[in-house]
Amino acid sequence: MKTKIMAYAKASQxxxxxxxxxxxxxxxxxxxxxxxxxxxxxxxxRSGTMPQTAxxxxxxxxxxxxxxxxxxxxxxxxxxxxxxKCFSCGVSGGDVIAHEMEKENISFQDALQNLAGEYDIxxxxxxxxxxxxxxxxxxxxxxKEASIITLAASDIVNGREITASDLDRITQAWNRLxxxxxxxTGV
Numbered sequence: 363m364k365t366k367i368m369a370y371a372k373a374s375q376x377x378x379x380x381x382x383x384x385x386x387x388x389x390x391x392x393x394x395x396x397x398x399x400x401x402x403x404x405x406x407x408r409s410g411t412m413p414q415t416a417x418x419x420x421x422x423x424x425x426x427x428x429x430x431x432x433x434x435x436x437x438x439x440x441x442x443x444x445x446x447k448c449f450s451c452g453v454s455g456g457d458v459i460a461h462e463m464e465k466e467n468i469s470f471q472d473a474l475q476n477l478a479g480e481y482d483i484x485x486x487x488x489x490x491x492x493x494x495x496x497x498x499x500x501x502x503x504x505x506k507e508a509s510i511i512t513l514a515a516s517d518i519v520n521g522r523e524i525t526a527s528d529l530d531r532i533t534q535a536w537n538r539l540x541x542x543x544x545x546x547t548g549v
Contacts, residue, residue, distance in 0.1 A: 390474040390475065390478045390483065392459070392474065394483060395459070395474060395477055395478055395481070395483055396444070396457060396458070396459070398481050398483050399444070399458050399477065399481055401439065401440065401441050401442065401443065401444035401457075401458055402415075402421075402439075402441040404444065404458045404461075405423055405424075405439045405441075405446070405458075405461075408427065408461075408465075409423065409424040409425065409427060410424070411424030411425045411434065412424035412439070415441075417441070418441050418442050419440060419441065419442055420438050420439070420440050421438065421439060421440075421441055422434065422435065422437075422438065423437040423438050423439035423446060424437060425437060426448040426450060426451060426453070427465060428448060428451055428453045428464065428465070429448070429450065429451040429453075431448075431450065431451075436448055436449045436450040437449075437450075443456065443457060444456070444457040444458040444459075444461070445457060446460075446461055458477065459473050459474065459477065460473075462476055462477055503538055503539075504539060504543070507535040507536070507538045507539045508535075508539065510531065510532065510535040511532055511535050511536060511539070514528060514531075514532045
């Protein structure tokens, strides 16, 4: 368990560092993006084989774009939610963003950027100003950071030595605990 928590902590720390380095990022509102994209039109533009239909819900999606499909009927799309499922190759997803991620083999953020560009949806510009923690985020931070500190304390009590990098990570965890507490309580 300690390895998983430390790996998570190091990964989340590196993500925070890399995002902090980029001081001017465009944030795309997922709800606005999904609202702007009509799933039926999205899938018809992606597939030259999807039949036109007035029906809503799960419909024939044409040939599956995820494998060499030569027979209609196995690929279905939901024209209301954007979900998709191929009963031949097994690929599925819950919305057009998941489709873009799967088809282009890209991350969630890259899929948002691609679709926002294609559908001309601009994001809010975030210039690195501090955004307050939501209560949920603060509690998640408190839980994760407290787990790291607890595991380190357990190691110390059991006579195990902690390394300089462990000590640095414990200090970071403690600082984030204090920050989260300040954000939530204001004290």
